[in-house]
Amino acid sequence: MASDGGYGVLLTKRVLRTRVVRLPEAEGDSGTTHGTGPALRLLVLGDSTAAGVGAARHSEALAGHLATAVTALTGRGVDWRVAARSGATVRTVRRDLLNRLTEPTRRWSPDLIVVTAGMNDALRRRRPRAFRADVLRLVRDIGLRLDGEVPVVLVGLPDTDRLAALPRALRAPLGVYVRLLDRQLRVVARRAPHVVHLPSGGPPHVPGDWISRDRFHPSPTGYRAWARIVAAGVATVIDATRTSRPAGTGGTGGTTLNAPRIAP
Secondary structure (H helix, E strand, O other): OOOOOHHHHHHHHHHHHHHOOOOOOOEOOEEEEOOOOOOEEEEEEEOOOOOOOOOOEHHHOHHHHHHHHHHHHHOOOEEEEEEEOOOOOHHHHHHHOHHHOOEHHHOEOOOEEEEEOOHHHHHOOOOHHHHHHHHHHHHHHHHHHOOOOOOEEEEOOOOHHHOOOOOHHHHHHHHHHHHHHHHHHHHHHHHOOOEEEEOOOOOOOOOOOOEOOOOOOEOHHHHHHHHHHHHHHHHHHHHHOOOOOOOOOOOOOOOOOOOOOOOO
């Protein structure tokens, strides 16, 4: 499916500008949960959902709820951090946020990275092949920046039927494009052994306070429900990469996996 051109992008931007309430990013971009054994160092990387828009603090947004759910499932404590920016595309995540993968002053380096990005690419009608190349380059650069590769979890793109801020007439065509880009995330996961694609899941289709007041991002309740679904996949990834990394690499757990070979 080709891009529908500048008119579709312009129309979507105009609708979002006039119908979506601007909410700030969540505060408090790091935290810990307590469990047994060495703590898992978790980085949540990406766009406005990673940035916790719709929640006041990250402890009640995706990262905090994900850490809590992972601890409940695995028994391990989680030392989590967020590197995110509202409005980011995959390209801008790669360009502007990868310098926040580690924290040298704390000798902090992630054992696992959860990426939420791609919705802004869909809103801008990024062409599928170009989007796939962006994601492959992001995964490659993550591997190049870290001491040995860590698992990268690509969270699938959300169901646009829940985005009440968009007129129903826009949700259907945008939903087709979102599913097309989500397919590219699955392709990347198949090509790169250390990359996993998780379907977005999201809150259940039952009545509940799942969406924030901007009618576009999850509420704290929605983030909690979503995080529990993502955590089930993350726990499986942790089980599959249980062998220890060498001492001095800045993390615990995880295996050395092969980065994808792609053109720069």
